[in-house]
Amino acid sequence: MSENEAVRDPDAAAQRIIERHANRNFILNVLDGSTFYLGISMVSRYTVLPLLVERLSGERWMQGLIPTIYYSGWLLPSLVVAPLLASRPRRLPFLLTVTIFERLPYLFLGLLLLLAPDAPPSVLLAAFLVLFTVNSFGGGASGVPWQDYISRVIPGRRWGVFFGLQAGLGGALGVGGAALATMVLDQQPFPQSIGILSLACFACMVVAYIFLALTVEPAMRPQPAQSVGMFVRSIVPLLRRDVAFRRYLISRAAIALGMVGHSFVTAAALERFSLPNEQVGLFTAALLASQAVSNLGLGVLADRWGHKQVLELSTALGMLAVLLAAVAPAAWWFVLIFVLVGAAQAGYMLTGFTLVFGFSKPADRPMYIGVANLAIAPVAVFGPLLAGALAEAAGYVALFVALAALGLFGLGSLHWRVPTPARGAGDPAAG
Numbered sequence: 001m002s003e004n005e006a007v008r009d010p011d012a013a014a015q016r017i018i019e020r021h022a023n024r025n026f027i028l029n030v031l032d033g034s035t036f037y038l039g040i041s042m043v044s045r046y047t048v049l050p051l052l053v054e055r056l057s058g059e060r061w062m063q064g065l066i067p068t069i070y071y072s073g074w075l076l077p078s079l080v081v082a083p084l085l086a087s088r089p090r091r092l093p094f095l096l097t098v099t100i101f102e103r104l105p106y107l108f109l110g111l112l113l114l115l116a117p118d119a120p121p122s123v124l125l126a127a128f129l130v131l132f133t134v135n136s137f138g139g140g141a142s143g144v145p146w147q148d149y150i151s152r153v154i155p156g157r158r159w160g161v162f163f164g165l166q167a168g169l170g171g172a173l174g175v176g177g178a179a180l181a182t183m184v185l186d187q188q189p190f191p192q193s194i195g196i197l198s199l200a201c202f203a204c205m206v207v208a209y210i211f212l213a214l215t216v217e218p219a220m221r222p223q224p225a226q227s228v229g230m231f232v233r234s235i236v237p238l239l240r241r242d243v244a245f246r247r248y249l250i251s252r253a254a255i256a257l258g259m260v261g262h263s264f265v266t267a268a269a270l271e272r273f274s275l276p277n278e279q280v281g282l283f284t285a286a287l288l289a290s291q292a293v294s295n296l297g298l299g300v301l302a303d304r305w306g307h308k309q310v311l312e313l314s315t316a317l318g319m320l321a322v323l324l325a326a327v328a329p330a331a332w333w334f335v336l337i338f339v340l341v342g343a344a345q346a347g348y349m350l351t352g353f354t355l356v357f358g359f360s361k362p363a364d365r366p367m368y369i370g371v372a373n374l375a376i377a378p379v380a381v382f383g384p385l386l387a388g389a390l391a392e393a394a395g396y397v398a399l400f401v402a403l404a405a406l407g408l409f410g411l412g413s414l415h416w417r418v419p420t421p422a423r424g425a426g427d428p429a430a431g
Contacts, residue, residue: 034167053128109195
């Protein structure tokens with residue numbers, strides 16, 4: 001295609017560049033995500049970070065702050081970021097800037113815990129919460145451009161395989177990360193052990209950043225600039241117009257509440273059985289091994305069977321894990337529970353990306369991603385805090401039963417009230 005033809009039809013020119021670099025982009029982004037997963041595996045928010053909070057503060061409600069901060073940061077920046085993206089021809093430059101704030105906090109946390117381990121627990125806890133907030137909001141600001149960027153450079157027919165392989169390889173590497181975490185937690189004193197793991201996490205994120213920066217993303221036709229006010233005003237009309245998408249968001253909100261229970265499983269096990277620190281490393285290994293296998297299997301299954309069906313299967317496994325956590329009579333049960341948690345979270349995260357792609361057309365995708373994130377935000381922000389309050393008042397068993405009931409309601413709503421998005425509906429190549 002000549003330069004003049006590219007100017008007349010920039011989307012066609014972009015599609016040619018995408019096809020030319022398809023394998024390169026696929027490999028680089030699998031390596032980016034899997035290396036990122038390796039880093040996160042050593043400071044898992046389901047196992048290692050709850051251990052940090054539990055050792056610095058025995059208050060049960062404090063455990064609810066981890067998912068609240070994480071989901072607040074992941075979801076709320078969409079309000080600002082989504083309308084900013086529409087007028088930009090490329091997503092990668094913006095992404096490479098904001099993701100720095102997602103990665104640097106692990107460097108600072110590691111240095112703090114290694115250089116000032118004898119600081120008052122309240123000071124260490126406060127510093128951790130501030131750094132985790134920066135990390136979470138940096139991740140949230142990166143989330144919308146990253147999802148839209150992936151939907152552009154990876155063909156729609158390979159979304160399931162891509163996300164599954166990316167997270168599956170990351171989970172496989174994460175098993176090694178969990179083994180390292182187990183050894184460090186066993187052999188190094190607290191909190192220096194978590195400081196070492198935080199620095200190892202940061203090193204992995206630096207490598208992942210290099211892979212991300214090497215991706216080839218062509219410029220595409222920008223959409224008209226949209227203010228935050230215009231974006232907010234367009235949410236209600238969108239939800240009224242797209243009934244299937246609205247029902248999907250309601251179902252996913254209920255499922256998300258059920259999945260909140262996974263954030264309390266480690267604290268419940270530590271409290272019930274007075275487990276040593278290194279036991280958390282074993283839980284992390286079980287979680288990540290399950291995620292590795294499940295991501296690979298569920299990614300292929302989603303492309304062949306359907307992404308909605310994979311979300312239903314994952315929800316069922318997730319609620320089974322929550323119910324087993326309520327009744328587990330021995331510590332070893334939690335290894336099986338974390339296997340179920342890993343499978344459930346793999347499918348939940350995978351379909352969280354791909355189902356939104358399926359509901360939306362390429363030109364509308366930043367809007368749909370932003371609305372999907374904002375719709376879940378109230379549940380994600382307040383759900384864990386309410387769950388923590390319930391755990392404080394009534395105990396973990398009552399909490400797990402209540403959350404499982406909400407998750408099963410969401411499963412039923414998803415199955416019977418949400419139609420399956422048409423295959424390939426959101427693929428740029430299909431449009």
